[in-house]
Amino acid sequence: MSALCDGRVVVVTGAGRGLGRAHALAFAAEGARVVVNDLGVGLDGTPDPDSPAAQVVAEIRAAGGEAVAHGGDIATGTGAKSLVTTALETYGRLDTLVxxxxxxxxxxxxxxxxxxxxxxxxxxxxxxxxxLKHAAAHWRAESKAGRTPTARIINTSSGAGLLGSVGQGNYSAAKAGIVGLTLVAASELSRYGVQVNAIAPAARTRMTEHTFAETMTAPDSGFDTMAPENVSPLVVWLGSAASAGVTGRVFETEGGRITVMEGWRAGPSADKGARWSAGEAGEAVLKLLAEAEVPGAVYGA
Structure with a gap:
């Protein structure tokens, strides 16, 4: 029986540990050939002596799958380009970028x-x-050559990017930016056969080990709701051909729950038809806020 990603080549960045490792293993289990990227740095981005990407590649190969390690810095043009090149030179194609x-x-x-x-x-x-830029350039060239791909990009945002998180102004801003990037990319790249979505996962990783220090289990089941492996099935499906037609969406996922997140859209509105005075604008805003939904609380507030 065919696996969901048979024949697909998948690149996963930050795949040496945590969520990335879980994604890489899950894609491989569904038949994908995986490029495992990890720079091998500590939680704060400083150098780490370990080489986790090679360890994940060894795990995949031991299970009968195909994988190759990439240790480049994907926040540089050279590193990001070599990531795509590694997929193309090793496996002859690229189908999914995580x-x-x-x-x-x-x-x-x-x-x-x-x-x-x-x-x-x-x-x-x-x-x-x-x-995203270098993968998209490859897929655009393929499309213009008459070989329109069935390509997928899955970006990783966070609840911090959707609602904010106290003590994480830099992280929240970056993750919010990823949502904006996802929406633009989904619109621009659809003509080339590329679908782009984002996830906002909650799971136990190096970045959240203090937040989710204790194993959380569903009542009477022993189900570890914070295991990173819980997030990967959604990522694998979004990265497969089976997700046809799903693009420009953000999904929150935690444990056994998947939620479609609905972003900014017009709420209550008032139009004077002329310029407001400052006092009039304030009165109008207060009336509109009384009709509007209350925003979700910032994490940690």
Missing amino acids: NNAGYLRDRMLVNLDEDDWDAVLRVHLKGHFLP
Whole structure:
């Protein structure tokens, strides 16, 4: 019986540990050939002596799958381009890109250094944009050559990017930016056979081990709701041909729950037909807010 991703070549960034590792193993189990990217850095982005990408490749091969490691920095043009090149030179094609790499440098805003802001925006937001750009350039060329792909991109946002998170201004801004990037890419790339979606996962990884320090289990089942492996089935489906027609969407996923997130849309509105005075604008806003839905609470507030 065919697996869901038989014949597909999948790139997963930040795949040495946590969610990325779980995604890579899940894709391989469904028949995909996987490019396992990981720069091998610590939680804050500083050098780490381990080489987790090679370990994940060994796991996949031991289970009978096909995989290759990539250790380049995907937040650079050279590293992102070589990521796509690795897939093409090793397996002759590229079908799915999963942007997952990231790390944290948490501080309250008044204590947040400029370097910590730049570093987190770089790895999360630029580290999504550059692999997406180079993969999309390949797929556009394929489409223009008459070989329209069945291509998929899955980006990784966060509840912090959707609602905000106290002490994570840099991370929240980057993850919110990823949602905007996803919407634009879905619109621009659809003509080339590319679907683009985002997930906002909740799972136990190096970045969330303090938040989810204890194993959470569903009542009477022993189900570990915070295991990163719970998120991967949705990612695999979105990265497969079976997800045809699904694009420009954001999904929150945690344990056994999948939620379609509905973003900004017009709520209550007032139009004077002329310029407001400041006092009039304030009165109008207060009336509109009384009719509007109350926004979700910022995490940690």
